[in-house]
Amino acid sequence: xxxxxxxxxxxxxxxxxxxxxxxxxxxxxxxxxxxxxxxxxxxxxxxxxxxxxxxxxxxxxxxxxxxxxxxxxxxxxxxxxxxxxxxxxxxxxxxxxxxxxxxxxxxxxxxxxxxxxxxxxxxxxxxxxxxxxxxxxxxxxxxxxxxxxxxxxxxxxxxxxxxxxxxxxxxxxxxxxxxxxxxxxxxxxxxxxxxxxxxxxxxxxxxxxxxxxxxxxxxxxxxxxxxxxxxxxxxxxxxxxxxxxxxxxxxxxxxxxxxxxxxxxxxxxxxxxxxxxxxxxxxxxxxxxxxxxxxxxxxxxxxxxxxxxxxxxxxxxxxxxxxxxxxxxxxxxxxxxxxxx
Amino acid sequence: xxxxxxxxxxxxxxxxxxxxxxxxxxxxxxxxxxxxxxxxxxxxxxxxxxxxxxxxxxxxxxxxxxxxxxxxxxxxxxxxxxxxxxxxxxxxxxxxxxxxxxxxxxxxxxxxxxxxxxxxxxxxxxxxxxxxxxxxxxxxxxxxxxxxxxxxxxxxxxxxxxxxxxxxxxxxxxxxxxxxxxxxxxxxxxxxxxxxxxxxxxxxxxxxxxxxxxxxxxxxxxxxxxxxxxxxxxxxxxxxxxxxxxxxxxxxxxxxxxxxxxxxxxxxxxxxxxxxxx
Numbered sequence: 001x002x003x004x005x006x007x008x009x010x011x012x013x014x015x016x017x018x019x020x021x022x023x024x025x026x027x028x029x030x031x032x033x034x035x036x037x038x039x040x041x042x043x044x045x046x047x048x049x050x051x052x053x054x055x056x057x058x059x060x061x062x063x064x065x066x067x068x069x070x071x072x073x074x075x076x077x078x079x080x081x082x083x084x085x086x087x088x089x090x091x092x093x094x095x096x097x098x099x100x101x102x103x104x105x106x107x108x109x110x111x112x113x114x115x116x117x118x119x120x121x122x123x124x125x126x127x128x129x130x131x132x133x134x135x136x137x138x139x140x141x142x143x144x145x146x147x148x149x150x151x152x153x154x155x156x157x158x159x160x161x162x163x164x165x166x167x168x169x170x171x172x173x174x175x176x177x178x179x180x181x182x183x184x185x186x187x188x189x190x191x192x193x194x195x196x197x198x199x200x201x202x203x204x205x206x207x208x209x210x211x212x213x214x215x216x217x218x219x220x221x222x223x224x225x226x227x228x229x230x231x232x233x234x235x236x237x238x239x240x241x242x243x244x245x246x247x248x249x250x251x252x253x254x255x256x257x258x259x260x261x262x263x264x265x266x267x268x269x270x271x272x273x274x275x276x277x278x279x280x281x282x283x284x285x286x287x288x289x290x291x292x293x294x295x296x297x298x299x300x301x302x303x304x305x306x307x308x309x310x311x312x313x314x315x316x317x318x319x320x321x322x323x324x325x326x327x328x329x330x331x332x333x334x335x336x337x338x339x340x341x
Numbered sequence: 342x343x344x345x346x347x348x349x350x351x352x353x354x355x356x357x358x359x360x361x362x363x364x365x366x367x368x369x370x371x372x373x374x375x376x377x378x379x380x381x382x383x384x385x386x387x388x389x390x391x392x393x394x395x396x397x398x399x400x401x402x403x404x405x406x407x408x409x410x411x412x413x414x415x416x417x418x419x420x421x422x423x424x425x426x427x428x429x430x431x432x433x434x435x436x437x438x439x440x441x442x443x444x445x446x447x448x449x450x451x452x453x454x455x456x457x458x459x460x461x462x463x464x465x466x467x468x469x470x471x472x473x474x475x476x477x478x479x480x481x482x483x484x485x486x487x488x489x490x491x492x493x494x495x496x497x498x499x500x501x502x503x504x505x506x507x508x509x510x511x512x513x514x515x516x517x518x519x520x521x522x523x524x525x526x527x528x529x530x531x532x533x534x535x536x537x538x539x540x541x542x543x544x545x546x547x548x549x550x551x552x553x554x555x556x557x558x559x560x561x562x563x564x565x566x567x568x569x570x571x572x573x574x575x576x577x578x579x580x581x582x583x584x585x586x587x588x589x590x591x592x593x594x595x596x597x598x599x600x601x602x603x604x605x606x607x608x609x610x611x612x613x614x615x616x617x618x619x
């Protein structure tokens with residue numbers, strides 16, 4: 001059930017969204033990873049809508065769950081229609097599909113991706129067996145437990161189980177991640193500890209590698225060997241860089257369920273992956289997803305910053321290189337004039 | 342602002358104290374800028390962005406501005422999220438590896454040399470981190486959590502008793518609400534983890550604070566820091582119906598408590614357990 005949620009449903013939603021974003025334009029560089037990640041962000045958006053609706057109207061957690069599921073069914077139907085249309089079009093185009101030339105370095109690529117797979121497998125096993133969870137400054141499990149036991153959303157203090165006297169700040173009340181986890185717990189029959197501390201971190205780790213893979217595709221579009229080695233290094237860096245809270249590796253390995261970890265491990269790498277491929281439309285989803293799960297400066301979070309700063313860097317880079325080219329041309333011309341004299 | 346700048350400066354020192362990822366990033370950027378231009382060219386935007394952001398995170402003034410942007414709720418290290426550290430180190434490593442592989446492609450013992458280079462590169466990255474040894478004591482937390490789970494199993498009679506308001510030592514209270522959402526507490530983890538107080542407007546009153554101090558003192562010295570009767574009355578006022586006291590409690594304090602509460606303590610996994618009628 002949980003893997004259905006985390007793989008198939010996001011994939012279908014994401015594919016539909018990609019179709020909606022890019023219509024009939026060529027979508028060769030839109031991969032399975034793009035679909036899963038985009039679909040996951042749509043699920044976050046849906047959870048946010050249901051969550052905010054329930055909080056504003058003062059409804060129970062059960063009502064929120066029903067709202068979420070109803071929304072999900074509608075979105076799945078829409079995505080299903082879009083995917084069927086796309087598949088039909090692809091079927092027609094299949095006859096004209098180009099045949100890829102054989103890859104002489106396929107074996108090398110396979111070895112690298114095999115090594116990467118082994119590293120990921122060990123990381124997943126260690127995460128499941130060691131159960132090392134960094135809980136300082138976080139109360140996600142307590143919040144999920146409270147929602148499940150009391151059927152309320154943010155009305156009971158998760159720290160004590162007593163009703164809030166003054167309540168929570170609105171900027172935190174709008175964050176939907178605990179509600180999404182509680183819905184998943186309820187649907188899958190898992191305890192909050194099982195889902196939040198075991199299942200979710202594994203999903204976030206795998207999602208993180210999907211996001212980094214989109215970066216690898218953007219950086220080395222034509223070279224599978226380079227992509228393979230890049231992914232091996234990413235796995236190694238996430239593994240060894242786990243020494244301190246705030247590091248990429250620490251977030252995915254010991255606090256994968258937190259909003260900040262999702263942002264750091266998935267949303268930001270995916271934003272880079274999209275920007276490097278000049279796919280700006282799904283970046284908007286990254287920015288919105290971040291605002292739904294992390295406390296930001298009125299919605300202006302890290303993804304928006306990265307998107308704007310990367311756009312400025314791109315323009316600056318172009319300007320610099322055109323200046324450099326002009327300077328070189330002038331130098332050449334001057335050199336030529338001096339030679340002719 | 343001055344405090345923010347100070348935090349940024351101290352944050353950078355602490356960021357570089359435990360591991361060497363920041364150093365690895367600086368080496369990676371140096372290699373990218375000093376290397377051949379045609380290698381860097383396809384990644385120019387990314388390299389330019391990373392370079393500017395790295396220096397913005399290191400310089401205390403710009404770091405303070407970035408800390409303001411990410412809201413003051415987060416510490417210094419979170420501004421490094423804006424720098425694609427993992428991506429750029431992996432990119433540089435891949436480009437370096439590719440160049441070296443090409444260089445040794447047609448040499449004698451090419452296979453061994455290539456394996457050696459790959460191993461060297463991996464070892465270099467390995468030495469910059471701690472691989473599975475984070476700076477906090479994770480094993481101790483796992484042990485305490487398991488211990489608390491055993492205690493709660495007995496107190497709740499395997500989950501049958503849901504009307505429980507428990508007052509216990511910090512080590513137990515830490516994990517109670519994590520393991521069982523039905524159990525209520527007079528005060529929670531935010532009493533000793535102040536970062537959690539940012540999530541709500543509610544604060545603790547005098548009674549809760551006193552109970553916390555009494556228990557902390559009992560754990561440390563074997564006796565509370567206030568009159569037993571006062572502490573127990575406050576616990577009752579807050580609705581506590583189960584009390585778990587540390588195993589090192591002085592026998593005279595225990596006897597006094599038993600007399601005052603009119604019930605005998607039971608021994609439970611190294612604690613004294615009082616079941617009170619609510």
